Amino acid sequence: MTYMHDTIEQLKQTSPAQSEFYQAVEEVLESIEPLLESNPRYREHAIIERLVEPERQIMFRVPWLDDNGKIQVNKGYRIEFNSALGPYKGGLRFHKSVNGSIVKFLGFEQIFKNALTGLSIGGGKGGSNFDPKGKSQQEIMRFCQSFMTELYRHIGPTTDVPAGDIGVGTREIGYLFGQYKRIVNRFDGVLTGKGSLWGGSEVRTQATGYGAVYFAKYMMEDRDFEIKGKRCLVSGSGNVAIYTMEKLIELGAIPVACSDSSGTIYHKDGIDLDTVKELKEAGSERLEKYLEKHSKAEYTPRDDYPDNGEKIWRYAADLAFPCATQNEVSKEDAEALVENGCKGVVEGANMPCTAAAADILLESRIAYAPGKASNAGGVATSQLEMAQNASMQRWTFEEVDEKLKTIMCHIYQASRDAAEEFGEKNNLVVGANIAGFRRVADAMIQQGVV
Ligand SMILES: NC(=O)C1=CN([C@@H]2O[C@H](COP(=O)(O)OP(=O)(O)OC[C@H]3O[C@@H](n4cnc5c(N)ncnc54)[C@H](OP(=O)(O)O)[C@@H]3O)[C@@H](O)[C@H]2O)C=CC1
Ligand SMILES: O=C(O)CCC(=O)C(=O)O
Numbered sequence: 150m151t152y153m154h155d156t157i158e159q160l161k162q163t164s165p166a167q168s169e170f171y172q173a174v175e176e177v178l179e180s181i182e183p184l185l186e187s188n189p190r191y192r193e194h195a196i197i198e199r200l201v202e203p204e205r206q207i208m209f210r211v212p213w214l215d216d217n218g219k220i221q222v223n224k225g226y227r228i229e230f231n232s233a234l235g236p237y238k239g240g241l242r243f244h245k246s247v248n249g250s251i252v253k254f255l256g257f258e259q260i261f262k263n264a265l266t267g268l269s270i271g272g273g274k275g276g277s278n279f280d281p282k283g284k285s286q287q288e289i290m291r292f293c294q295s296f297m298t299e300l301y302r303h304i305g306p307t308t309d310v311p312a313g314d315i316g317v318g319t320r321e322i323g324y325l326f327g328q329y330k331r332i333v334n335r336f337d338g339v340l341t342g343k344g345s346l347w348g349g350s351e352v353r354t355q356a357t358g359y360g361a362v363y364f365a366k367y368m369m370e371d372r373d374f375e376i377k378g379k380r381c382l383v384s385g386s387g388n389v390a391i392y393t394m395e396k397l398i399e400l401g402a403i404p405v406a407c408s409d410s411s412g413t414i415y416h417k418d419g420i421d422l423d424t425v426k427e428l429k430e431a432g433s434e435r436l437e438k439y440l441e442k443h444s445k446a447e448y449t450p451r452d453d454y455p456d457n458g459e460k461i462w463r464y465a466a467d468l469a470f471p472c473a474t475q476n477e478v479s480k481e482d483a484e485a486l487v488e489n490g491c492k493g494v495v496e497g498a499n500m501p502c503t504a505a506a507a508d509i510l511l512e513s514r515i516a517y518a519p520g521k522a523s524n525a526g527g528v529a530t531s532q533l534e535m536a537q538n539a540s541m542q543r544w545t546f547e548e549v550d551e552k553l554k555t556i557m558c559h560i561y562q563a564s565r566d567a568a569e570e571f572g573e574k575n576n577l578v579v580g581a582n583i584a585g586f587r588r589v590a591d592a593m594i595q596q597g598v599v
Pocket of ligand 2: 238239240241262310311312313314341499524525527528529531
């Protein structure tokens with residue numbers, strides 16, 4: 150019986166039916182085992198027992214009126230996981246799949262991600278099982294207003310600062326912020342990802358995708374591999390995928406495939422990003438419509454995917470960027486990527502690889518960047534937004550972008566160095582988990598038993 154095994158068994162008793170949460174905890178505990186062995190004080194201070202239990206979990210009813218005047222009810226969540234390093238910070242996800250396990254795994258990941266940035270932000274996450282697909286703008290606004298009517302009492306610029314995630318972009322943050330301001334009668338920096346007209350930071354929209362590509366660049370340069378000219382697979386076609394592709398194109402790489410929840414586009418000459426933006430950013434269309442402009446591209450609907458994975462990972466490419474959702478890379482997908490000569494996998498999404506897929510990538514020795522390190526550019530830029538709001542300053546795009554590059558470089562180096570320190574050279578999963586954990590755990594010890 151190992152410490153990790155005992156902890157997971159305990160969680161299964163106390164927090165039943167939360168498979169994604171156990172998966173995230175297991176990965177972290179496995180990685181930090183050597184640190185726990187060499188530093189008994191982490192066990193003496195019951196750091197693991199305290200870390201896996203959120204400081205506060207808020208669940209609430211979100212009633213709203215649809216366009217037919219019918220009352221609809223959704224579940225709302227905010228998990229305030231750990232505030233050892235600063236105010237709870239993390240996004241809100243609106244997606245029909247959201248449940249207690251998903252919000253909890255995301256919140257848990259956020260603790261270590263935020264620690265890795267080197268900034269003063271704790272970990273939190275929230276959301277709702279509200280499905281924005283097919284809803285009118287008015288319905289989305291009414292839903293956001295109702296969600297904030299409960300959430301406002303739990304958040305604040307130095308308490309808990311939510312942001313966006315799947316299904317929550319600048320428009321939703323606008324509706325949430327408007328309702329917060331109306332209730333409390335204060336213009337607080339209580340959300341990030343705000344519109345640039347009213348307190349939002351430059352680069353926040355681009356930050357997660359740009360940050361992932363900066364991370365990829367630093368990681369691949371260390372392996373004498375240039376990104377320029379390389380063919381890339383980028384799953385998803387939302388915020389993170391779009392700005393991953395934009396930065397890749399800017400650096401001379403060629404994204405050849407992207408996807409949405411209905412299907413995958415493969416365009417061997419390179420994805421036309423303007424068309425994707427038109428369909429997905431300006432509108433809320435299905436990606437299949439890409440074919441109307443590019444008849445030579447190939448579209449595979451989800452029904453025709455391989456039984457054991459996603460179509461996108463079966464194409465040959467030099468680099469892969471999973472930027473859609475959790476567990477979107479199966480063991481078989483990872484095997485296909487390795488067999489097809491992929492040299493690096495960089496996670497834009499949170500926990501996009503199943504545990505078995507991550508094992509395949511680590512065993513293959515190809516470069517593998519875990520999301521909590523490579524997608525931290527979004528939350529880091531959110532903290533830059535908080536800093537600007539608090540000091541009533543506004544920095545230029547170039548200033549914020551420079552800071553983002555520096556932070557991503559720091560995260561890469563901290564993860565790489567921690568991996569080497571524990572004899573796991575190139576294992577950035579171990580490195581990121583140890584570097585993130587150590588910072589949070591040390592802060593918790595210094596703050597006593599709370
Ligand atoms: N936004 C941010 O700043 C950050 C986001 N992340 C993570 O990045 C990921 C993407 O978030 P974000 O881009 O903001 O979300 P968006 O809502 O903007 O986009 C999500 C995209 O993923 C697609 N998608 C969802 N499920 C699947 C699937 N099974 N297969 C293929 N495509 C799928 C959606 O397709 P469809 O249009 O059909 O729904 C959509 O194109 C999430 O894991 C999120 O937690 C991490 C750090 C920060
Ligand atoms: O910008 C933020 O605060 C949160 C971003 C986020 O949710 C994430 O990093 O997964």
